[in-house]
Amino acid sequence: MIRCSIVGATGYTGIELARILLRHPRVRITHLTSRQEEPPELGKLLPELSKKSPLKIEKFDIRKVLEGSDVVFSCLPHTESAEFVLALASKNKIVIDLSADFRLKDPKLYKTWYGWKHPRQALLKSAAYGLPEIYREEIQGASLIANPGCYPTATILGLAPLLAEGLIETDSIAVDAKSGFSGAGKKLKAELLTGEVNENFKAYKINQHQHMPEIQMVLSDVAKAKIQFAFVPHLLPLERGILATIYARKKAGVKAKKIRAAFLAAYEKEPFVRVRKEGDFPSLHAVQNTNFCDIGVWAEDKNSRVVVVSAIDNLVKGASGQAVQNMNIRLGFPEQAGFERLE
Ligand SMILES: NC(=O)c1ccc[n+]([C@@H]2O[C@H](COP(=O)([O-])OP(=O)(O)OC[C@H]3O[C@@H](n4cnc5c(N)ncnc54)[C@H](OP(=O)(O)O)[C@@H]3O)[C@@H](O)[C@H]2O)c1
Known part of the structure; x- marks a missing residue:
């Protein structure tokens, strides 16, 4: 043992x-x-x-x-x-x-x-x-x-297949991420008091969160190019879970089929990443208390945008x-x- x-x-x-x-x-x-x-x-x-x-x-x-x-x-x-x-x-x-x-x-x-x-x-x-x-x-x-980090795990897994395959513009990414309050640890902080968090929802540290350089380091390594992105973390009035909604722009000529295929190929053999069926997007309940990262992908040929929803339990995956x-x-x-x- x-x-x-x-x-x-x-x-x-x-x-x-x-x-x-x-x-x-x-x-x-x-x-x-x-x-x-x-x-x-x-x-x-x-x-x-x-x-x-x-x-x-x-x-x-x-x-x-x-x-x-x-x-x-x-x-x-x-x-x-x-x-x-x-x-x-x-x-x-x-x-x-x-x-x-x-x-x-x-x-x-x-x-x-x-x-x-x-x-x-x-x-x-x-x-x-x-x-x-x-x-x-x-x-x-x-x-x-x-x-x-927790935000980097959800964000990187939601973007890596697109960047590895060169399917999106590297300066087009926006990450809208929401975390439960256990992400901030157990220490006492006024902004984490029940009266502040309960029935509330807010963005914080917009483009200033300390997880940004970590995300940028890994995504740039995957893309073999410098990545630029906007990162907007939010505090959810619940204990655990991160849900990141990620927006990017496809490179000209990239078909929606190719976008989905990139995720399926990248994570087919991964024991802890589940790519949802077309039109199906993860919720926090689907991943809480598990080591899974669940990913839903939206892309259409007639729209230049790609939307990826990536969900994890911040304390587990x-x-x-x-x-x-x-x-x-x-x-x-x-x-x-x-x-x-x-x-
Ligand atoms: N929470 C998350 O979702 C999450 C996700 C990814 C990474 N992390 C990272 O993992 C580490 C632990 O996070 P956590 O959420 O478990 O934090 P936490 O709930 O605040 O626990 C940290 C523990 O470290 C001990 N400690 C020792 N020296 C300390 C000091 N000077 N100040 C405060 N605590 C001290 C404390 O135990 P005693 O008081 O009993 O000594 C405390 O229970 C952090 O570096 C955090 O950034 C957290």
């Missing part, structure tokens, strides 16, 4: 990860850690935990984590995570970082978008960007896997589920191990 630890286990992604790993047939959780002097009871955060489970959340102790783990998941906030990951460097562990700290290849982007100078630029190069549908081969050999998928790839396990399936 592979020994796994989760650092930052009391947060939303940490608990979701524990939930998935507890069902995984090939791994055993050894440490769940918190900064708190008196960490909360695991059963209170994870109500379905078995009465007999000996697992508990412990005060963070790096020595114990190092001694007791083959794979370490960091579910810490940005910058805290980098510090922890650097302490693990060259300790011969597989590290999967759910924060943004190793996602961007260009260190200058950290200063621009996160207001922070990256402390170990060399590691940025060797980290694999953990989006299996695009970087599976890199993930297979990586010691450090930078798990993608947008975070902890994708982290387990990455671990499975890295360790050569079946990619679906840990996710119950209906055959």
Whole structure:
């Protein structure tokens, strides 16, 4: 059995990860850690935990984590995570970082978008960007896997087939993305109070969201050209899920049939991406609590626009589920191990 630890286990992604790993047939959780002097009871955060489970959340102790783990998941906030990951460097562990700290290849982007100078630029190069549908081969050999952000996962999967095949104009993209409030984590923030979120709906950080450079980096890599896009995130008055509606303009002469065919070909063999039938578009209910990304595509010959709707659960395919998928790839396990399936 592979020994796994989760650092930052009391947060939303940490608990979701524990939930998935507890069902995984090939791994055993050894440490769940918190900064708190008196960490909360695991059963209170994870109500379905078995009465007999000996697992508990412990005060963070790096020595114990190092001694007791083959794979370490960091579910810490940005910058805290980098510090922890650097302490693990060259300790011969597989590290999967759910924060943004190793996602961007260009260190200058950290200063621009996160207001922070990256402390170990060399590691940025060797980290694999953990989006299996695009970087599976890199993930297979990586010691450090930078798990993608939630908005980037939904957006990139909704655009990659179109850009890889050169079917849309690279400066025509607009992404209208909506997220449930768990996307912002568990910390206290005035704008996330019930009175602000409930029965409300708003756009925020228009073209200023920190996930934009990540989306641009990957899409430009896929397209082999610099991508320009507008990105408008919205906060939904619900707990989990991201639904991105993506608009782009077809290149002259591209037929609607070709657009659909590109999605079907790109994701035919992908275990966690489902392309909907023509005229069918995903809802959040279809993906909540699953590791699926569901995609609906609209295109017509007589209209130059393409519309793609891409939906994920931000805590699963947008975070902890994708982290387990990455671990499975890295360790050569079946990619679906840990996710119950209906055959
Ligand atoms: N939420 C999402 O949908 C999502 C999706 C993709 C990626 N991510 C990324 O995944 C990471 C974890 O996200 P999350 O949503 O699980 O966050 P969260 O709910 O706020 O949890 C973060 C955990 O880290 C621990 N921690 C340690 N040092 C901390 C510090 N200085 N300040 C605050 N917390 C600290 C906290 O546990 P203790 O207080 O018990 O120590 C906390 O429970 C973040 O980097 C986030 O950007 C989140």
